[in-house]
Amino acid sequence: MNISDVAKYAGVSKTTVSRVLMNSGLVKVETRDKVLKAIREMNYVPNTSAQMLAKKHNKIIGVICGYDVSDPFFGAMNNYIFDACRKCGYLALFASSNGESDGCDDEIAMLYGKVDGYILCGQKNNLPKNVEKIIDMKMPVALFKIKYVKKGAISVDIDNRKGGELAAEYLYGKGYRKIGYMGSVQSGFQESCERHDGFAEALSQHGLKIKMYFEAKRDNRTAYKFADKVIKSGVDAVFCDTDMMAYGLVYALQKKGISIPKDIAVLGFDDVHFLNFEPAVLLSTVSQPMQKMASCIVKAIIGKIEDDIPYGESQVFDCRIVERETT
Amino acid sequence: MNISDVAKYAGVSKTTVSRVLMNSGLVKVETRDKVLKAIREMNYVPNTSAQMLAKKHNKIIGVICGYDVSDPFFGAMNNYIFDACRKCGYLALFASSNGESDGCDDEIAMLYGKVDGYILCGQKNNLPKNVEKIIDMKMPVALFKIKYVKKGAISVDIDNRKGGELAAEYLYGKGYRKIGYMGSVQSGFQESCERHDGFAEALSQHGLKIKMYFEAKRDNRTAYKFADKVIKSGVDAVFCDTDMMAYGLVYALQKKGISIPKDIAVLGFDDVHFLNFEPAVLLSTVSQPMQKMASCIVKAIIGKIEDDIPYGESQVFDCRIVERETT
DNA sequence: TTCTGTATTGAAACCGCTACCATTTAGAAG
DNA sequence: CTTCTAAATGGTAGCGGTTTCAATACAGAA
Numbered sequence: 223m224n225i226s227d228v229a230k231y232a233g234v235s236k237t238t239v240s241r242v243l244m245n246s247g248l249v250k251v252e253t254r255d256k257v258l259k260a261i262r263e264m265n266y267v268p269n270t271s272a273q274m275l276a277k278k279h280n281k282i283i284g285v286i287c288g289y290d291v292s293d294p295f296f297g298a299m300n301n302y303i304f305d306a307c308r309k310c311g312y313l314a315l316f317a318s319s320n321g322e323s324d325g326c327d328d329e330i331a332m333l334y335g336k337v338d339g340y341i342l343c344g345q346k347n348n349l350p351k352n353v354e355k356i357i358d359m360k361m362p363v364a365l366f367k368i369k370y371v372k373k374g375a376i377s378v379d380i381d382n383r384k385g386g387e388l389a390a391e392y393l394y395g396k397g398y399r400k401i402g403y404m405g406s407v408q409s410g411f412q413e414s415c416e417r418h419d420g421f422a423e424a425l426s427q428h429g430l431k432i433k434m435y436f437e438a439k440r441d442n443r444t445a446y447k448f449a450d451k452v453i454k455s456g457v458d459a460v461f462c463d464t465d466m467m468a469y470g471l472v473y474a475l476q477k478k479g480i481s482i483p484k485d486i487a488v489l490g491f492d493d494v495h496f497l498n499f500e501p502a503v504l505l506s507t508v509s510q511p512m513q514k515m516a517s518c519i520v521k522a523i524i525g526k527i528e529d530d531i532p533y534g535e536s537q538v539f540d541c542r543i544v545e546r547e548t549t
Numbered sequence: 550m551n552i553s554d555v556a557k558y559a560g561v562s563k564t565t566v567s568r569v570l571m572n573s574g575l576v577k578v579e580t581r582d583k584v585l586k587a588i589r590e591m592n593y594v595p596n597t598s599a600q601m602l603a604k605k606h607n608k609i610i611g612v613i614c615g616y617d618v619s620d621p622f623f624g625a626m627n628n629y630i631f632d633a634c635r636k637c638g639y640l641a642l643f644a645s646s647n648g649e650s651d652g653c654d655d656e657i658a659m660l661y662g663k664v665d666g667y668i669l670c671g672q673k674n675n676l677p678k679n680v681e682k683i684i685d686m687k688m689p690v691a692l693f694k695i696k697y698v699k700k701g702a703i704s705v706d707i708d709n710r711k712g713g714e715l716a717a718e719y720l721y722g723k724g725y726r727k728i729g730y731m732g733s734v735q736s737g738f739q740e741s742c743e744r745h746d747g748f749a750e751a752l753s754q755h756g757l758k759i760k761m762y763f764e765a766k767r768d769n770r771t772a773y774k775f776a777d778k779v780i781k782s783g784v785d786a787v788f789c790d791t792d793m794m795a796y797g798l799v800y801a802l803q804k805k806g807i808s809i810p811k812d813i814a815v816l817g818f819d820d821v822h823f824l825n826f827e828p829a830v831l832l833s834t835v836s837q838p839m840q841k842m843a844s845c846i847v848k849a850i851i852g853k854i855e856d857d858i859p860y861g862e863s864q865v866f867d868c869r870i871v872e873r874e875t876t
Numbered sequence: 877t878t879c880t881g882t883a884t885t886g887a888a889a890c891c892g893c894t895a896c897c898a899t900t901t902a903g904a905a906g
Numbered sequence: 907c908t909t910c911t912a913a914a915t916g917g918t919a920g921c922g923g924t925t926t927c928a929a930t931a932c933a934g935a936a
Contacts, residue, residue, distance in 0.1 A: 224892050235916045240894060250914060270662035271601035272892035275921050280598070282642075282663065292624035292822070301618055304645065313659060315609075315642050318631065332640060335597030336609065477803055495619070551922050562886045567924060577884060599922035602891050 223266060232260035243268055279527060283307055283520070284337035286329045287318045288344035293441075295465065295494045296344065302516035303341065303366070309517070310524050314341075325352050334359070338527045341366050341519060362526040364519050369412040376526065377536040378519040380510050382413050385541040386420025389461050389489055389508050392543045394428050398459035398487060401425065402452060404436040404445060404471065405463040411440065417463045417491065433457050442470030449474035458486060459549070465490035468505055472548060487549040491541075504546035511539050550593060559587035570595055610634055610850060611664035613656045614645045615671035620768075622792065622821045623671065629843035630668065630693070636844070637851050641668075652679050661686070665854045668693055668846060689853040691846050696739040703853065704863040705846040707837050709740050712868040713747025716788050716816055716835050719870045721755050725786035725814060728752065729779060731763040731772060731798065732790040738767065744790040744818065760784050769797030776801035785813060786876070792817040795832055799875060814876040818868075831873035838866050 225243075229236045234257060241249050242257040249257075260266075274280045285303055289296045300316060307314040315337055317329040325348035330340065339362035342352070349370050356363040357374050364376035371377055393401055403421060405414040422432055434455040438444040445467035452460060452471065462468035468490030472482060480486055483506075493509035518537055525531035552570075556563045561584060568576050569584040576584075587593075601607045612630055616623045627643060634641040642664055644656040652675035657667065666689035669679070676697050683690040684701050691703035698704055720728055730748060732741040749759055761782040765771040772794035779787060779798065789795035795817030799809060807813055810833075820836035845864055852858035 225894095226892080236893080237895085237916055237918095238914085241915090244894080248914065253914080267658075267661055269602070269892050271598040271607070272921090273894080274598035275596070275602055275892080275923085276894040278921080280663075291618075291628055292621045294619045294621060294624070297619035297621070297624040301645070304643070308659070313642065313644070313663065315640065316631070317640070318628070331594075332635070334594055336607075336640065473800070552924095553922080563923080564886055564925085565884085568885090571924080575884070580884080596922050599891090600924080602893090602922080603924040605891080 223264060225266075225268065228257070228260050228264055228266050231264060232257045279338040280336065281311060282313045282315050282337045283339050283341060283523060283527075284329075284333035285314050285316045285341045285343065286326050286333070287316060288326065288342075289318070291316075291318055293466070295492055298495060299343070299367075299512060299516070302512050303343075303520065306513075306516040306520035310520060312338075312520070312524060325349075327352070327355075330356060334361075337361075339363065339523045341523060343367055362523050364523045364526075366515070366519050367413075369416070371536055373535065375535070376519065376522045378515050378522070378539070379537075380515070380539045380541055382416035383420035385491065385508050385510075386417035386422075386463070387424040388420075388541060388543060389417070389491065390421045390424035392545075393459050393461060393487070393489060393549070394425065394430070396459075396487070396549060399430065400433045400456060400458045401430070402434040402436060402455060402457035402460040403432045403463070404438050404448065404452075404460055404467050406438065406440055407435070408437045409439075414440075414463050421461060421463075436460075438462075438467055440464045440466060442466045442473070445470030446474045449478055449480075452486065453478065453480065459483075459489065460486060461489045461491075463491045465492040465494040465505060465507055468507070468548070469494075472505065483547070483549050489549050493544055504548065506546045506549040507544050508541045509544045510541050515539050550591060552593075552595065555584070555587050555591055555593050558591060559584045606665040606854060607663065608638060609640045609642050609664045610666050610668060610847070610854075611656075611660035612641050612643045612668045612670065613653050613660070614643060615653065615669075616645070618643075618645055620793070622819055625822060626670070626694075626839060626843070629839050630670075630847065633840075633843040633847035637847060639847070639851060652676075654679070654682070657683060661688075664688075666690065666850045668850060670694055689850050691850045691853075693842070693846050694740075696743070698863055700862065702862070703846065703849045705842050705849070705866070706864075707842070707866045707868055709743035710747035712818065712835050712837075713744035713749075713790070714751040715747075715868060715870055716744070716818065717748045717751035719872075720786050720788060720814070720816060720876070721752065721757070723786075723814070723876060726757065727760045727783060727785045728757070729761040729763060729782060729784035729787040730759045730790070731765050731775065731779075731787055731794050733765065733767055734762070735764045736766075741767075741790050748788060748790075763787075765789075765794055767791045767793060769793045769800070772797030773801045776805055776807075779813065780805065780807065786810075786816065787813065788816045788818075790818045792819040792821040792832060792834055795834070795875070796821075799832065810874070810876050816876050820871055831875065833873045833876040834871050835868045836871045837868050842866050 225236050225239050229239045239257055242254050291297055304314045315333060317332055319326040319329050340356050341364045343366035353363055353372050353375050367379050405418050407414050407418050434457055436448050462471060468488050472488050475482060475486060482488060490505045490507035493507045552563050552566050556566045565576060566584055569581050618624055631641045642660060644659055646653040646656050667683050668691045670693035680690055680699050680702050694706050732745050734741050734745050761784055763775050765775060789798060795815050799815050802809060802813060809815060817832045817834035820834045
């Protein structure tokens with residue numbers, strides 16, 4: 223069943239049916255109703271590929287994620303992106319490279335022709351090359367939470383440095399003076415470096431230094447193992463620049479009988495909803511406006527797709543402290 | 550740039566290029582090489598929509614999930630499905646209804662025309678109606694881990710009852726005799742009911758009964774709150790029919806100074822990899838062969854899509870015990 | 877040399893929809 | 907009752923592939 227059948231049934235031309243379908247507005251009201259009735263009665267759904275072929279786009283945005291989606295933080299992130307797309311009538315087609323492959327050439331190729339634009343998120347190798355490639359293909363690209371500014375590519379991120387400052391100010395304000403930092407600066411995680419810099423700088427404004435730095439991976443497993451070192455270091459608060467770390471640490475400290483936040487306070491970063499199950503770990507954290515950010519990037523890329531709107535190339539969002547029970 | 554350009558460049562007809570593209574085999578070797586060379590040199594990629602329009606399919610499978618994807622178990626599940634699709638040259642297009650809406654009519658409609666078949670997974674309302682609807686649309690449907698058998702719909706699941714039995718036998722074998730059960734039988738979760746039945750039955754074979762039943766939601770939060778009740782009940786082991794529950798319980802018990810498994814053993818169900826971070830909670834559990842299952846369902850539905858292969862309508866997999874440190 | 881059969885190739889129709897342009901219709905103005 | 911203009915509708919050419927069917931080439935057989 224196709225548009226011609228509907229046209230025949232409604233006693234009009236294909237063109238008119240198409241116009242009704244597209245809400246083009248130049249159809250007499252009664253004709254429109256006749257067509258709509260036919261569509262309803264025949265249970266007709268237009269063929270997406272044909273539309274795409276004619277219109278040159280799909281209403282699908284490709285999302286290439288360089289992370290493990292079973293990590294609640296990223297799972298939630300994908301959800302936000304999905305919802306933002308849906309609100310605009312788009313679908314999100316996810317492809318995860320799991321950060322394994324060298325770059326994400328495969329993923330880009332897999333999605334090519336099926337999507338109207340690409341959102342890249344998470345850590346990946348060869349990022350510049352990949353972005354370049356997508357731009358060469360004349361496809362819209364947007365970078366979500368990636369530190370890389372490139373003319374022609376939309377970019378949405380938080381101000382990590384400011385986030386770090388915020389954390390430091392907060393802990394200082396609460397009276398903590400022997401403050402530790404857990405992050406992944408040495409392994410070169412940009413976001414960690416920036417948060418660290420902001421944090422250190424803000425502390426130094428108060429004449430303080432980071433009492434002890436703990437280099438961990440960005441997960442709960444390694445953070446967990448640091449419990450003893452943290453205790454021995456004599457800090458009264460630790461800022462973990464990822465909730466997953468904070469979470470692992472809190473868990474380990476609690477198990478060792480440390481009272482949180484009385485003995486040691488813990489502050490996270492990300493606000494991973496899934497982890498904050500009452501009453502176990504009501505983690506204090508630096509929260510990112512993920513929903514707004516997702517909505518922003520999706521709208522920007524759709525603007526680019528549909529109207530080639532010149533968008534603000536780079537959007538930076540602020541974080542805020544969410545005080546719960548670990549500080 | 551399109552197939553005609555390539556044809557012109559290579560000095561052959563569109564048809565020949567198309568044949569090369571499709572590996573149809575009726576092209577002379579040297580012609581084929583010529584065409585391949587042209588394709589390579591021009592960096593040509595065929596237009597997916599056009600292919601789809603002509604061939605009648607997309608190489609995309611729609612996955613409608615009625616759960617929260619930021620739950621690590623489901624996040625991982627989606628990953629397995631994605632990988633299985635990719636191995637077969639397909640893409641998975643996820644749409645999550647988050648179990649909120651009445652059924653998943655919206656999701657089915659959103660994906661219509663973009664996908665070659667549907668995989669439904671997770672709890673949802675109005676399941677039979679939705680399955681019926683998809684069958685009426687003449688689209689392949691497959692049900693993943695859903696208890697509903699319908700002629701015309703592929704179904705892949707584990708044997709939950711047997712899983713329950715396995716758990717009981719295992720705990721009994723380890724010498725536990727005062728065994729508790731935490732599940733969602735009263736709220737009517739099919740999978741929980743079946744696991745519970747199998748568990749209870751296997752215990753009764755040994756002249757035992759479930760010492761205490763705890764009705765919880767299928768997450769860590771509520772399970773956490775049961776710690777006191779569990780302790781007071783005097784059990785020496787608890788079988789939680791979901792890892793998330795087991796996890797919440799273990800956490801709470803440890804925090805209260807209970808030694809696991811010496812004082813109380815805990816056995817989970819699902820084998821959620823993400824939660825098993827060393828050395829915090831190395832949860833003993835009933836593991837499902839998720840990877841195999843995902844691969845099975847994807848192959849079945851692709852068979853249906855491509856060759857209308859009469860597939861085994863219903864596949865049931867077995868679980869196995871994974872012993873770690875909580876038993 | 878001519879004929880027959882098979883291996884290659886190409887022309888054109890088609891997939892279902894949109895977009896451009898032409899045509900018809902209706903209503904207002906003269 | 908024309909004439910003119912704007913609104914409504916229809917015809918048809920793409921979009922970029924695949925597929926059917928016909929045409930050609932070439933080999934071996936008669």
